[in-house]
Amino acid sequence: MSKFYTVAVVGATGAVGEKMMEQLEKRNFPIQHIKFLASKRSAGKTIEFKGQTYTIEEATPEAFDGVEIALFSAGGSVSKILAPEAAKRGSIVIDNTSAFRMVDDIPLVVPEVNPQDLKLHSGIIANPNCSTIQMVCALQPIKEAFGLNKVIVSTYQAVSGAGADAINELKDQSRTFGDTKNAEAQVLPVKSANTHYPIAFNVIPQIDIFDDNGYTLEEMKMINETKKILHMPNLSVAATCVRLPVVSGHSESVFIEVDKDGISVSDMRAVLESAKGIKVLDNPAKQEYPMPLFAEGEDEVFVGRIRKDLSNDRGFHMWIVSDNLLKGAALNSIQIAEAMIEEGII
Amino acid sequence: MSKFYTVAVVGATGAVGEKMMEQLEKRNFPIQHIKFLASKRSAGKTIEFKGQTYTIEEATPEAFDGVEIALFSAGGSVSKILAPEAAKRGSIVIDNTSAFRMVDDIPLVVPEVNPQDLKLHSGIIANPNCSTIQMVCALQPIKEAFGLNKVIVSTYQAVSGAGADAINELKDQSRTFGDTKNAEAQVLPVKSANTHYPIAFNVIPQIDIFDDNGYTLEEMKMINETKKILHMPNLSVAATCVRLPVVSGHSESVFIEVDKDGISVSDMRAVLESAKGIKVLDNPAKQEYPMPLFAEGEDEVFVGRIRKDLSNDRGFHMWIVSDNLLKGAALNSIQIAEAMIEEGII
Missing domain, CATH: 3.30.360.10 (Dihydrodipicolinate Reductase; domain 2)
Structure with missing residues (x-):
């Protein structure tokens, strides 16, 4: 894990989004650059991460240019529109909503259970339901x-x-x-x-x-x-x-x-x-x-x-x-990213 | 239900005992005479029922002389000692503890489910566990x-x-x-x-x-x-x-x-x-x-x-x-007594 990545967090201010940020910090995730994306309404607000202040940007398709790992947790309707846009721009999307979980070609992964499915991705990985x-x-x-x-x-x-x-x-x-x-x-x-x-x-x-x-x-x-x-x-x-x-x-x-x-x-x-x-x-x-x-x-x-x-x-x-909120959501999402890095998929 | 009965309540001050008294009153149970029995420690205290004040008596074997229906809800150890004594004296015991539930010859009854078992009693009927x-x-x-x-x-x-x-x-x-x-x-x-x-x-x-x-x-x-x-x-x-x-x-x-x-x-x-x-x-x-x-x-x-x-x-x-506390305990006990009266068993 010597490489460092450009990461986007979509929906950082929600209950799961906050836990995702905690996990990224706690697990010392290899971040080169991080950006926080949200709806137009929240854009411009600031957010703290690892002691630095970031301005939340509007989640537009173009905002994913250059993003290698995009963590989505802003509701199914946001994921449905923006996750394919992010994937099209080369991001690996790890989506915590139910939007893509049951789509045939999209891997639905718990790293301890079916890590082999990660290889089959076409840009989007779905994080399963907490329960x-x-x-x-x-x-x-x-x-x-x-x-x-x-x-x-x-x-x-x-x-x-x-x-x-x-x-x-x-x-x-x-x-x-x-x-x-x-x-x-x-x-x-x-x-x-x-x-x-x-x-x-x-x-x-x-x-x-x-x-x-x-x-x-x-x-x-x-x-x-x-x-x-x-x-x-x-x-x-x-x-x-x-x-x-x-x-x-x-x-x-x-x-x-x-x-x-x-x-x-x-x-x-x-x-x-x-x-x-x-x-x-x-x-x-x-x-x-x-x-x-x-x-x-x-x-x-x-x-x-x-x-x-x-x-x-x-x-x-x-x-x-x-x-x-941890293994049931935020932690599993980060573990998916870690497993993909470890397997050389990202 | 034209006859009226002498009833004893053992353990009237507990959570289930209180509900039993409420049910006796609410369902207008045919009571000729009622007495409240408890441990030596509680004997002498007073208790209200249907607007009258009763003095709690010590639950001794002799206290059941003349009692036709004895409602027990004072813990399994009390029932184990006193229920047979009450039955010996001609009381029909309806026991809300687990003391006799699994004893072969003792009916365990929910009146809507197995009222036919009431006829097989030898003085004690067990009230099942709430769940x-x-x-x-x-x-x-x-x-x-x-x-x-x-x-x-x-x-x-x-x-x-x-x-x-x-x-x-x-x-x-x-x-x-x-x-x-x-x-x-x-x-x-x-x-x-x-x-x-x-x-x-x-x-x-x-x-x-x-x-x-x-x-x-x-x-x-x-x-x-x-x-x-x-x-x-x-x-x-x-x-x-x-x-x-x-x-x-x-x-x-x-x-x-x-x-x-x-x-x-x-x-x-x-x-x-x-x-x-x-x-x-x-x-x-x-x-x-x-x-x-x-x-x-x-x-x-x-x-x-x-x-x-x-x-x-x-x-x-x-x-x-x-x-x-109702169908799971107090109400079912009273319904057992009512079913026995209706069937002419008491």
């Missing part, structure tokens, strides 16, 4: 060791996935203990929808809007992205995605069925313990298991509560937790 | 209509199930927004354990202590009680039980597999809509689905997010919510 990333990190080593034929996940997702507004609303509503039913709600489950519900002391079984099939788009993302990343188009995957009054850190209760008979909990634990990016936290005797409050700010995907189904020898249950 | 009750209310009509062979549930449980201390702790910790990691914790996941974690803005994947098999006792309760209530000893049931920063109202993400092929979501919805005690709240277009904040204080078991598994024609997912 998908942490789950596939655990599923991939299991698939390799024991085979995998079924996944049923119920999620416990934090509000930070819905942005800074959702965090503020949770904070405000938390003061209404005992009378939250009547608390003001304007953000969740979906800001642009007509109906909003309080999230404090509540559970909302809706993330993103509904598809015609009764699943939410978040659930369909988990189902479809998991199959694509694992290269298992026929894998049986089901998801129920649920929003909780948690600031950051998504949790997942995951049931899997493996292909091999006779696998023990220790076998499963051993495979996960040696997997890249995973930290097994699983000691019932000491009440050790992953929790979102303690995963916040951490890079790893934490796995615990690993146990065998009591009726199905090939069935296992586990509890997977990770910081949705 | 089990609401789930079997939905499973029973499905089993009858379509057959049932698999259940996988992940719960989203409120703190009120752990008592008034847990509610107060959630309230206090909720004020520490942004710094909850360091908040004082003394109650959850298990008060008597050495290690406690904050519940505000967190998710704790432990309810009750751990069994040697890696499951918690709460999970084993759901698994074993469901099989017993449904009279399906070989049903494949799996549970992951999780505590959330919610005051009251348990939610459950439930996957089921039915025996019949070709069942549609409308078929499933129709069966649940005509089931006793169930209210289907399932209109994605209007963002209608059950949520604990709005189930609090309601008698029904709410079911929504009913959808078909995308890989398994016999698989369905649903979201089940109910007030854990």
Whole structure:
């Protein structure tokens, strides 16, 4: 990694964009030159990075001239218009939105899981959905060791996935203990929808809007992205995605069925313990298991509560937790860039 | 219901005991005479019921002389000693603890599900665990209509199930927004354990202590009680039980597999809509689905997010919510007594 790169960050002022900047600094990403791009409205404002002040430029197609790595996190509609323009100008786009994730020729990558797909890019790499990333990190080593034929996940997702507004609303509503039913709600489950519900002391079984099939788009993302990343188009995957009054850190209760008979909990634990990016936290005797409050700010995907189904020898249950803004978003994007540099693709 | 009964409430000052008294009053239960029993420590204190003041008596074996219906909710150790004494004296004991639930000859009853078991009693009827009750209310009509062979549930449980201390702790910790990691914790996941974690803005994947098999006792309760209530000893049931920063109202993400092929979501919805005690709240277009904040204080078991598994024609997912202190505990106990009166068993 002796070369240094010209990097653009699109959407630096959002919740994920801020974490991207933190990660670029923390991981000492090899930056020659960096620019910050945003909508016309935000252009001209200033932003701090590594102790220097930068003026935010308008994100026009021409702004990507000379940019080698473009990190997009400004919403799907911005990516749809500008990511192809950036790619056309020779930038490698790493896009954190859902705009290109399910496009056939565009790699959807978690570096620990399917780094080989990075080579197939045509200028754009898609970063998967937060809830998908942490789950596939655990599923991939299991698939390799024991085979995998079924996944049923119920999620416990934090509000930070819905942005800074959702965090503020949770904070405000938390003061209404005992009378939250009547608390003001304007953000969740979906800001642009007509109906909003309080999230404090509540559970909302809706993330993103509904598809015609009764699943939410978040659930369909988990189902479809998991199959694509694992290269298992026929894998049986089901998801129920649920929003909780948690600031950051998504949790997942995951049931899997493996292909091999006779696998023990220790076998499963051993495979996960040696997997890249995973930290097994699983000691019932000491009440050790992953929790979102303690995963916040951490890079790893934490796995615990690993146990065998009591009726199905090939069935296992586990509890997977990770910081949705880090491995679930910003960190994974930077790791994609690092992997491409390491493989000589950029 | 023209007869009136002598009733004893054991543990009236607890969270469930209070709700029992509310239900007795609200449902105009046919009471001739009522007495309130507690440990020696609480004896002599007074308690209000239907505008009258009662002095709490010590719960001794002799205190049950003449009692026709004894409602127990004072912890398993109290029930283990005193419930048989009360039964010996001719009381019908309805026990809300886990003391007798899995004892072979003792009926474990949800009146909408297995009222026929009430006739088999020998003086003690067990009230199931809160998280089990609401789930079997939905499973029973499905089993009858379509057959049932698999259940996988992940719960989203409120703190009120752990008592008034847990509610107060959630309230206090909720004020520490942004710094909850360091908040004082003394109650959850298990008060008597050495290690406690904050519940505000967190998710704790432990309810009750751990069994040697890696499951918690709460999970084993759901698994074993469901099989017993449904009279399906070989049903494949799996549970992951999780505590959330919610005051009251348990939610459950439930996957089921039915025996019949070709069942549609409308078929499933129709069966649940005509089931006793169930209210289907399932209109994605209007963002209608059950949520604990709005189930609090309601008698029904709410079911929504009913959808078909995308890989398994016999698989369905649903979201089940109910007030854990009402249908999950106090209300079900009173309904057991009412059903016994109606059937002429008491």
